[in-house]
Amino acid sequence: MTSVRFLTHNKVRLALHELRASDAGRPLLLLHGLGESSFDHVPVWAHNWPGAVHALDFTGHGGSTVPLGGGYAAEILLADADVALAALGECTVVGRGLGAYVALLLAGARPSLVRGAVLCDGPGLAGGAVAPTSQSFFVLPAAQRAPDPYALFELSRDLRPPDYATTFVRLALEGSAMREPIAVAAIVRPPWLAAVVDQVGVTTATIDEALRAFASA
Amino acid sequence: MTDTAYPGAVTPDREHHIDAIGVRLAIHEWGDEQADPLFLVHGGFDFARTYDVFAPLLAAAGWRVIAWDQRGHGDSEHAALYSWDGDLRDAMIVMDHFTDRPAPVLGHSKGGAMMIQLADAQPFRFSHLINLDGIPYKRTIPDVAEHERTRMLVSDLTGWLDHRRATASASRKPGTIEELARRRARTNPRLPFEWLSYLVRVGGREDPDGWRWKLDPTMRFGGFGPWRPEWTITRLPGLPMPFLGILGEQLEEMSWGTLPEHVAPYLPVGGRCELIRGAGHFVHIEQPHRVAEMVIDFLRDGRSAA
Numbered sequence: 273m274t275s276v277r278f279l280t281h282n283k284v285r286l287a288l289h290e291l292r293a294s295d296a297g298r299p300l301l302l303l304h305g306l307g308e309s310s311f312d313h314v315p316v317w318a319h320n321w322p323g324a325v326h327a328l329d330f331t332g333h334g335g336s337t338v339p340l341g342g343g344y345a346a347e348i349l350l351a352d353a354d355v356a357l358a359a360l361g362e363c364t365v366v367g368r369g370l371g372a373y374v375a376l377l378l379a380g381a382r383p384s385l386v387r388g389a390v391l392c393d394g395p396g397l398a399g400g401a402v403a404p405t406s407q408s409f410f411v412l413p414a415a416q417r418a419p420d421p422y423a424l425f426e427l428s429r430d431l432r433p434p435d436y437a438t439t440f441v442r443l444a445l446e447g448s449a450m451r452e453p454i455a456v457a458a459i460v461r462p463p464w465l466a467a468v469v470d471q472v473g474v475t476t477a478t479i480d481e482a483l484r485a486f487a488s489a
Numbered sequence: 490m491t492d493t494a495y496p497g498a499v500t501p502d503r504e505h506h507i508d509a510i511g512v513r514l515a516i517h518e519w520g521d522e523q524a525d526p527l528f529l530v531h532g533g534f535d536f537a538r539t540y541d542v543f544a545p546l547l548a549a550a551g552w553r554v555i556a557w558d559q560r561g562h563g564d565s566e567h568a569a570l571y572s573w574d575g576d577l578r579d580a581m582i583v584m585d586h587f588t589d590r591p592a593p594v595l596g597h598s599k600g601g602a603m604m605i606q607l608a609d610a611q612p613f614r615f616s617h618l619i620n621l622d623g624i625p626y627k628r629t630i631p632d633v634a635e636h637e638r639t640r641m642l643v644s645d646l647t648g649w650l651d652h653r654r655a656t657a658s659a660s661r662k663p664g665t666i667e668e669l670a671r672r673r674a675r676t677n678p679r680l681p682f683e684w685l686s687y688l689v690r691v692g693g694r695e696d697p698d699g700w701r702w703k704l705d706p707t708m709r710f711g712g713f714g715p716w717r718p719e720w721t722i723t724r725l726p727g728l729p730m731p732f733l734g735i736l737g738e739q740l741e742e743m744s745w746g747t748l749p750e751h752v753a754p755y756l757p758v759g760g761r762c763e764l765i766r767g768a769g770h771f772v773h774i775e776q777p778h779r780v781a782e783m784v785i786d787f788l789r790d791g792r793s794a795a
Contacts, residue, residue: 282656282707283569331570340511341560342578343570347714351653358654381646404720408610409577414510426574436715443643 274312276335281355287335288356289327297323297487298387299360303353305369306396306427307419309334317479318366322487326363328356330371332420340414342422346370346399346430350377357385364486366479369394370427372458373437376468379454380440383447388486390455390479391465398462400429434467445473450489455482495687497777499545501538504564507557509582515564516583517556520548526587527552527788530580532598532623532743534676534704536563538691543773546781552593552788557583559600561705563692571708573716577607584614591616591730593788597773598623598743602721609724619784620734622770624725624752624762625718625745645713652709659706663699666690676710676742679769718745725755732760733787735780739769 275293279286291302291314300321304310310327318325329336330349353374357363362385367375372391379389400407407429412421444453452475458465468474477485501517508514517537527547529540537556544554558565559576568575580603584592593616596604601623608615652659664672670685677685693700725732734756740746752762763783768775 280657281653283567337569339569341509341568341570341575343560343568343572343575345572345714347712348570348572351650354650355654381650404723406610409574409581409607411510411578411582416511426572431715433715433717439642443639443646446639447643 279355279359281331281352284331284337284339284352286331286337286352286355287329288359289329290324291327292325294322294324297321299324299326299363300483301353301356301360301363301365302327303365303367303371303374304328304330304333305371305394307333307424308368308395309418318483320487321483326356326360328353330374330423332423333418336418338416338418338420340416342412342420342426344420344423344426344430346373346377346427346432349374349427350381353378354382357382361385362387364388364390364483366390366392366483367394368392370396370399372397373399373432373464376437376440376444376454379448380443383444383453384449386444386448386453388450388453388455388482388489389444390457390482390486391468392479393458393460396427397458397460397465399427399432399464401431402433402463403431405429432462432464434464437464438467438471441468441471441473445471448473455485457482494690495542495684497545498541498687500541501544502548507583507586509560509579512560512568512579513566514560514579514583515558517558519544519554520552522553524551524553526592527554528584528592528594529554529556530594530596530600530604531556531559531562532600534562534708534710535598536692536703538563539688539774541687541691543777543781546777547784550781550785555583555587561708563703567705567707571705573603577603577610580604580607581611581614593617593619595619595621595784596623597621598770605721605724605728608728608730612729615730617731617733617788618728619787620732621772621780622735622737622744622747624722624734624736624747626722626747626751627718642713645711649709649712653707656707661701661704661706663696663701666693666700669693669700669702677771678741679739680771680774684774722747722752722755725752725760726757728757728760731787732757733783734760734762735772735783736762736764737768737770737772737775738764738766741769744770
């Protein structure tokens with residue numbers, strides 16, 4: 273039986289789903305990909321996780337508020353995830369696609385609270401270019417439904433320079449008590465993730481392997 | 490109508506709102522409604538009425554001067570989300586509201602940098618581009634050891650996230666007009682106290698417990714992200730419209746420290762960049778008549794060339 277509670281991030285109500293309750297062990301926080309919403313059940317690869325399993329709907333997705341006028345950036349989703357972290361306390365984080373990128377940012381920004389981040393394939397993994405482009409700008413019709421078309425548009429082209437991503441690896445490593453706080457399970461490696469994989473403090477593993485290691489860390 | 494609260498400051502002739510896909514933007518206009526439009530774009534943490542002295546000088550030269558408060562600033566609505574791209578899209582909506590023809594656009598500081606990007610992406614909107622001290626060209630990295638830089642980044646990150654956790658109940662600190670003016674003087678140190686006090690009256694609101702800036706309290710200085718200053722200046726060389734850059738010589742808190750020699754290698758064909766000696770980042774507030782004259786001459790030359 274899952275339940276949902278709502279957290280407040282500025283003017284946005286964030287839906288935080290409890291997929292499995294447990295008082296034992298550390299919670300697992302799942303971050304979905306671009307255009308997705310949270311799982312409504314514990315995914316099979318998380319069945320053996322010893323603690324509670326939670327899943328967050330990012331702004332403009334799932335049961336969270338769809339704001340008017342767009343203005344999305346990966347850093348805002350980082351702040352979404354950080355609000356969930358404030359509610360849950362120390363967590364292990366698994367991110368799919370865009371959620372993998374956000375999980376990396378969160379691991380670097382709150383290294384003492386993120387006990388392992390697993391970066392997985394999923395929608396929005398690549399993001400935008402690594403440097404400025406000739407992309408133009410467009411006004412989309414107002415459509416207050418999830419997923420927000422502005423989220424799909426803006427978060428599919430946010431710039432992800434590899435050295436920006438690796439800065440968060442460095443921060444995670446320096447602030448974490450773990451030797452390897454980041455695990456890359458993604459098969460596809462866009463430039464930012466290829467750079468991350470090469471860093472000290474990053475391991476490659478399947479989701480199962482990574483969760484087994486983080487559960488006992 | 491002349492507002493006597495500050496010499497030369499003129500209340501806009503027309504003020505109204507437009508809807509930018511659900512976000513109400515406040516528009517401020519000076520000059521003849523039938524005249525050709527000239528758009529003014531304000532900088533970060535500013536608002537349209539910081540043009541109260543400068544805009545009327547341009548209007549007196551025959552322009553319909555149109556400025557808007559960016560989302561979360563001045564009299565515009567506080568939005569749920571703020572981003573560079575969101576601000577650019579709002580600018581497009583404002584421009585489309587007034588004209589479907591190329592028009593001159595002037596941007597100060599962040600507004601200037603934004604308009605360089607929009608001019609690069611959508612040149613058909615611009616007949617001329619004027620930039621007031623808004624050409625970032627490199628990051629100002631403090632000369633400190635790597636571990637100290639990391640400590641500063643951690644401090645920025647956690648400070649920003651802690652702020653975001655508290656934004657739902659955040660409100661700006663109240664005070665007297667003098668207190669708010671003094672606070673603003675920290676980031677506008679060269680501007681007269683009387684001007685800053687005037688700004689409180691037009692950019693603040695009086696609540697029962699004192700005056701507050703109208704600016705959305707979720708906004709704060711600093712922050713982080715993948716954006717790099719050099720990404721702005723590298724868009725300059727390809728701009729097809731007449732370009733005039735006006736930089737302040739004196740460095741201050743809000744300046745990028747860009748000088749004409751930094752801009753020169755990137756100037757578009759026929760573009761030029763001038764330095765106002767003795768002025769800081771707010772060139773149009775420190776020397777409104779001189780800067781207005783330069784802008785009017787530039788637009789006149791451009792018109793006769795066309």
